[in-house]
Amino acid sequence: MDDSDQTQTETPTRITDPLTNAFGSLKDLAPELDSLQELATRGSWRSILDKVSRARSLSLLTLPHHHLTYLAYNALALMKLRRFDDAAQELDSLEDFNSSSYRYESYPHAYPNRTGSMVPFSLRWLHAVLPFKMLNRQEGLDRFYLLLDFVRDKLRQKKDEKLDLSASVWRKREVFVVYSLIGYHLTGKEFGVCLNLVRELLKNSDDFDPVLVSKLGYIQMQIGDLEGASKSFNRVEEVLKSKESDGSVVELRNLVNRNKALVYLIGKDYVSAVREYEVCIERDGNDVVAVNNKALCLMYLRDLSDAIKVLENALERAPTVMLNETVVVNLCSMYELAYVNHSDIKRTLSSWISRVAPDDFDSSCMRI
Structure with missing residues (x-):
């Protein structure tokens, strides 16, 4: 737009x-x-x-x-x-x-x-993202904060003019830009900045955003505030209970189960975490996070055979959804741990990926 x-x-x-x-x-x-x-x-x-x-x-x-x-x-x-x-x-x-x-x-x-x-809004966003791709982090952050100011100015303007539909569009863009900033600050382990961004967004929000509150819980876990994280995750679960009769809340239910799994992961209770991820996968077989994390938990449990099967089956069943560098890196790492002839197995995987992957897939992640 x-x-x-x-x-x-x-x-x-x-x-x-x-x-x-x-x-x-x-x-x-x-x-x-x-x-x-x-x-x-x-x-x-x-x-x-x-x-x-x-x-x-x-x-x-x-x-x-x-x-x-x-x-x-x-x-x-x-x-x-x-x-x-x-x-x-x-x-x-x-x-x-x-x-x-x-x-x-x-x-x-x-x-x-x-x-x-x-x-187009896309050009402003690409202009902000590009410095990160060129390893100029500070310029990227500067551009993103300028973009955030621009979006918030537009949002205030639309609200003042009582253009509700247009304001809704700019609100989504505000959330999108803040999510991008949170991601970059998380990469730099700047958790205090992330907390401030999330809390400011929540304060200015008219509606409860379960994804944003879950993000708050994740950041709280990163800084060791397990009690605060549990409260955030519980708030999301309470919203789910109020929507039990709504048949379109699969994504929210999976979010709740993934939050529970994170708590188990912190406590190294991988068996319980696997159980939560399996609930997600049964509900939505294309939940990439649940599939990937279930496999990692199985690897931590030293069940490499099943971990490999989880990722291989997911890639074969839904390559368009599941094929990304993170999943492939994890699968290749499991091959290296499980098989002496892992190079041959990775070449077979690489040959298959070359036929189905989008143009932007980075094949160097396979470390062949």
Whole structure:
């Protein structure tokens, strides 16, 4: 979605809210954009680069917002393929995001009666993420906090104007940006900053967010506040009890069981943790966290054979969902522990992955 001042609706997408739609359809947003969206969903990032190059060379992009939308897809594809210098060059080709060149009212004949910025939110997000990919952590943090300020300014504006739908969109973006910041600060073990971010978000929230409260519990566990973590996890479980009659709470129920499993993991009660993860998997076989963590618990219990079977079966059953570097790294580590001929087994796995993996899968994680 662009940053237009008009009330807009979201188009569901798998790629972390990079390109939602302020127009009637994806085809209205830009030529062939629906095919780009499909390619992104499949992880066909090289094909996206080809399509963008074709559209540019044939001058298919006739309106300013066409160029911005295609540039966002192109930059995302370059980052997914770890071509970070090329992605930086693409983003550097833009003027300041607040430039009048990127406002609808600067082109009244092309966009009659439209006002506001046409810059997709995705471009602002990619601009913040890129420094982390290029190992410039401080610049990345600076950009993310500037993005958070921008989002909160927009959120306040929409609330003041009583544009409830638009405010809801910006609230989701605020949560998304804060979650990203929490992830980066967790990587740096800056738990105090993470606690402040979570608590500020909770304070400003009108609704109970079980995922955010669970995140609070996880951070509390990291700093040794087991009592506080238990209280946070219990709050999530209480919300579940109030929704027992709701048939659409599978994700929330799994969240509760995963929280319980974390408590068991801290106490090294791996048998009980496995039991909680099995409940999750029975409820939703595509729960990647539960599948991966169940296998790790079995490994800790020295049951390498079953641990390997858990991951192999999951990959075979649902490769699109389960195939990520974390799962593959863990499986390869188990091979190394279990088999003398682990190199041959990993090559067989690598051959299979090369046929089914998206373009951005990092095969170096297999350590062959």
